[in-house]
Amino acid sequence: MERVLVTVLAAVLLTESVSAVAIIGPEHILIEDKSSANLTCVGAGASDTAEWMKDDQVLSPSDRIEFLADNMTVLIDPVKRTDSGVYRCTLRNNVTSETANYSMTVNYGPDVRILGVSSVEEGSDILLFCSTESLPAASVTWTVKGATNGHSELLIIESSNGTHSGTYNCTAFNSVTGHTASEALVLTVTGKGGGPGLGPGEAAGITVAVIAVLAGLAVGLYFLINHLKNSPGPLCKLPKPTKNNENRNSDVQEENELKATEFKHQPQRTSQDTPTPRRERREQHLYENYNKPHVPRKAKPSHLPGQVNNLDLAKQRRSPEHDRPSLPPRPDNIFKDDSHVYNTRLT
CATH class of the missing domain: 2.60.40.10 (Immunoglobulins)
Structure with a gap:
């Protein structure tokens, strides 16, 4: 066991640390769509891996970006304006790691x-x-x-x-x-009204044309006035009626004759055709004996011979026209006072 620990410790001590890491980039000016760029990451000491990043994002291979020599070199062909930025390379081994940055500019x-x-x-x-x-x-x-x-x-x-x-x-x-x-x-x-504006030459041309037109009108009006003053005849003559006017007058005359003929053939209205006004029916009196002839009362014969009563004297004095006495005027409202009907007296 002790031998294993000694061996590992010796390997660690003998492994060189990574240092002096740098990125070597193109020295010429990069132009979009014309140039290519090689970025190589170098450093002192033994390194096992190399990691690439651009603007703090992992750099991945694409149709324009290629990694060479165990990721130690990056090839970009052709360069684009989007390739401008800060590139970072990190070298690692079992003991240490170190990072280097490189700023690349692409002109476009x-x-x-x-x-x-x-x-x-x-x-x-x-x-x-x-x-x-x-x-x-x-x-x-x-x-x-x-x-x-x-x-x-x-x-x-x-x-x-x-x-x-x-x-x-x-x-x-x-x-x-x-x-x-x-x-x-x-x-x-x-222009102010929405039309195209006019240049000085165009404006001058229009002004000259307007002045010329006004001058021509003034000259023409002058000669016309002189001609009318010197002319012996009337200023204007009425046109003679043409065939169209004659035809129009004949059409109007025929129309008037036709109206007159129609009026003659219309039936004439007589007094018999005129309806007579309807007479209002008089209202019958309420009493049935109102229109009956008055029958005078017979006078009683005098009991004394040679004497004449008042009734006989009245008959002698009255003419035959007064045999039938006239009735009093009919009142407007017979219901108010009917006393005259019953109180009629013979005089």
Whole structure:
């Protein structure tokens, strides 16, 4: 037992510790899609394993990443912009372990994109931004209608007008990669009412045309007035009736004659056809003897010869027309007072 412990202790003491670990990387400039990179992990002492990490994530093999010589070397071909970062290599043995870091940079770009609107209203400001993705940063040049108009990423034009309509081109250049990229934007400056703005030349042309038209109208009106003043005849003559007007008048006359004929043939209404108004039926009196003729009472004969009573004298004085006395006027409401019916007296 003691011999085994002595043997193990001796092996540990004889094993060299890992030290001076470092990563050897490419010395040339790396360009995206053009360059490749070899990363080799070296160190003093015996090491059993090597572990690789990138940005604190385990580095795994892929179609572009390959591990060589017991994971001591990493080959990346071709490099991409995503390969930029911090690589870490860790060497281990039974006794110790040590780590080394390496920062790798991949140059790329530029990629250009213009940010801004394609239509602005006249009088407003134009703001265009040239966005570039590039490492290192790319230089920017703005050209408008073929003329250079600035080298800043942000292009500002105040109080725009029709002359600012056109094609805006942003060109970016990366001096490390040697790549150049550009993008164009067609911008239109519209008028206040929404239509496209006019340049100075177009506005001047329209003004001249309007003035010419007004002058022509003034000259024509002048000659027309002079001609009307010097003309002996009437200013205007009524047009003679044409065949269409004659036909129209004949049609109207025929229509009037037809209406007159129809009126003649209509049956004439007579007094017999006119209904007579219905007479209202008088209301019968409540008493049945109201309309009966009055029968005078016979006077009693006088008992004394040669004497005449009052009734006989009344008969002699009354004319035959008064044989039938007239009735008193009929009251509006016979139920209020019927005394006149019973109290009729002969005079």
